[in-house]
Every structure is written in structure tokens, then in C-alpha cells.
Amino acid sequence: MENVIEVNKLEKVYGTQTALADVNFQVKKGETFGFLGPSGSGKTTTIKILTGQLRPTSGDAQVFGHSNSALNHQSYRQRIGVLTDNSGLYQRLSIYDNLKLYCDLYHVPVQRIGEVLQLVNLTDEKKKLVSKLSKGMLQRVLLARTLLHEPDLLFLDEPTSALDPANSKQIHEGLRRLNENGTTVFLTTHDMSEAETLCDRVAFLHKGKIKLLDEPKNLRRKYSDSTITLELKDGREIVLPGGSEGADVVYQYLSTNQVVSIHSNEPTLGDIFVDITGRELV
Numbered sequence: 001m002e003n004v005i006e007v008n009k010l011e012k013v014y015g016t017q018t019a020l021a022d023v024n025f026q027v028k029k030g031e032t033f034g035f036l037g038p039s040g041s042g043k044t045t046t047i048k049i050l051t052g053q054l055r056p057t058s059g060d061a062q063v064f065g066h067s068n069s070a071l072n073h074q075s076y077r078q079r080i081g082v083l084t085d086n087s088g089l090y091q092r093l094s095i096y097d098n099l100k101l102y103c104d105l106y107h108v109p110v111q112r113i114g115e116v117l118q119l120v121n122l123t124d125e126k127k128k129l130v131s132k133l134s135k136g137m138l139q140r141v142l143l144a145r146t147l148l149h150e151p152d153l154l155f156l157d158e159p160t161s162a163l164d165p166a167n168s169k170q171i172h173e174g175l176r177r178l179n180e181n182g183t184t185v186f187l188t189t190h191d192m193s194e195a196e197t198l199c200d201r202v203a204f205l206h207k208g209k210i211k212l213l214d215e216p217k218n219l220r221r222k223y224s225d226s227t228i229t230l231e232l233k234d235g236r237e238i239v240l241p242g243g244s245e246g247a248d249v250v251y252q253y254l255s256t257n258q259v260v261s262i263h264s265n266e267p268t269l270g271d272i273f274v275d276i277t278g279r280e281l282v
């Protein structure tokens with residue numbers, strides 16, 4: 001499959017602070033790629049390099065075949081969307097009028113407004129003034145604006161941080177619909193459940209280095225201890241080894257009708273991250 005992003009030996013040093021050290025990864029066309037890491041691990045620096053806002057100290061970041069020196073060109077910018085926390089919305093205008101202004105400015109047909117509002121589930125709210133919106137709605141308007149020019153590649157830096165679960169879910173649904181339409185998404189987050197929900201593959205970044213890169217299900221399988229937990233009707237929980245030894249015991253409890261539930265003990269992405277780096281995600 002075609003690679004949309006190719007990053008080789010990327011390094012970024014700010015003064016004496018190394019933000020990225022020998023970072024290598026590829027993002028395939030149509031995939032949702034999660035760049036995960038705690039605060040200060042280098043996520044924003046990577047997005048800034050990939051969107052042409054920052055030059056790397058060394059190494060190469062290619063997007064759509066353009067090398068990093070060409071990533072601030074207009075032709076590249078038209079193919080990407082970047083969701084940042086910089087709102088730039090007009091408070092006294094409605095959602096619709098804000099989006100229309102953007103359409104006029106960037107020569108996007110106004111019919112597109114209806115499509116993007118539907119994607120972020122704001123069709124019924126389009127006449128509301130931006131000054132009256134909740135944080136979650138505001139974030140959805142910003143996402144809608146990012147999508148107006150139909151970018152092939154979307155960069156999202158912590159899209160749901162500071163949102164409540166209901167609003168995060170709305171954003172996730174919009175992103176899933178986009179992904180179904182073939183948009184490639186590069187997402188940074190420190191929210192591991194968000195990554196599990198949305199990402200085809202994830203990279204774990206720690207202190208500017210990629211520690212792991214794979215599909216979430218492969219990582220969970222790789223780091224699973226293969227044990228099984230049985231919850232019994234008398235309230236006990238029994239942890240059993242996988243394989244035939246555990247299967248025999250499971251069968252005995254099942255055949256005597258004592259079992260409430262059976263779980264395989266797969267780790268979450270958060271567990272794996274802590275295992276690899278020895279620290280919690282914050």
C-alpha cells in the first residue's frame with residue numbers, strides 16, 4: 001500500500017534539548033496512525049515538522065513524496081488539514097457564518113458546509129453563535145472547518161483532550177466516518193483508550209524515541225501473559241494459565257455450572273506503555 005508519510009532518522013534539537021532522536025515510521029494511505037506519548041515526548045514537534053511549520057535538525061520527513069523543505073508550499077497545504085487549539089473563530093458569528101467565511105476565503109463551495117456539519121453532528125446547531133458554544137461543540141466546529149477543503153491527510157494534535165466522554169465520542173464518530181471515506185489521519189494523543197478505539201497502528205513515543213510500533217491488537221497479543229480469569233458464582237476469581245492445562249480447569253467449572261464470566265488477560269495499550277517506559281502517561 002502507498003505510503004503517505006515517510007519519516008527517516010528524524011532528529012530535532014532545541015538548543016541543548018533533544019526533542020526527537022532517530023525517529024522512523026511510515027503512514028499508509030487511508031490509515032489512522034496514532035502517535036502516542038506523555039507530555040514532552042515530542043508529539044507536537046513531529047506534527048510541526050510534518051506540516052512544514054518547523055525544520056528538523058537532521059533526517060527526512062516526506063509527505064505525499066514532498067521532502068520537508070517543500071512542506072510549507074501552498075500545493076501541499078491544500079492537501080492537508082491541521083486541527084490545532086488555535087481557534088480563530090469569530091465569536092459573534094454563527095457556526096454556519098464562520099464556515100461560510102472560510103469557504104469564501106479559500107474558494108470552497110458553500111454546499112460543502114452541510115456535509116462537514118453532518119460529519120461532526122452539528123447540523124441542527126448551525127445557527128448558534130460561536131460565543132454560546134460549549135468546549136466540545138467548539139472543538140467539533142474546528143474539526144468541521146479543518147475538513148471543508150476535503151484534505152487527503154488530517155493532522156490532529158490531542159483532538160479530545162479536555163473534552164467530556166460524550167463530546168469525545170462525537171468526535172470519534174466523525175473521525176471514523178472520515179476514515180471510511182479514505183482520509184488518512186495522523187493523530188497524537190496521550191489517551192490510550194482513544195488510540196485503541198481509532199487507530200489502525202500506533203507508535204509509542206518516549207523521550208523523543210519510538211519504543212514500539214504496531215497494530216494495537218498485535219501489541220496486546222505480544223504483551224499478553226496468556227492467562228485467563230474465571231469469575232465464579234461463589235464470588236471467587238481464579239487466574240489460570242492458557243493452553244490445555246487451563247482449558248481442562250475451565251471445562252470442569254463450566255460443566256458444573258459455576259462460571260459467571262471468562263476473560264483473557266490481555267493488557268491495555270496503557271499497561272504496555274507503562275511496561276515499556278516505566279512511567280504513567282500524563
Ligand SMILES: Nc1ncnc2c1ncn2[C@@H]1O[C@H](COP(=O)(O)OP(=O)(O)OP(=O)(O)O)[C@@H](O)[C@H]1O
Binds near residue numbers: 017019043044045046
Ligand atoms: N520551542 C521550543 N524550544 C525549546 N524546547 C522546546 C520547544 N518546543 C518543544 N520543546 C521541548 O521539546 C520536547 C518535546 O516537546 P513537544 O511539545 O514536541 O512534546 P509533546 O509530546 O507534544 O508534549 P505535550 O503533550 O505536552 O504537548 C519537550 O522537552 C519540550 O520542552
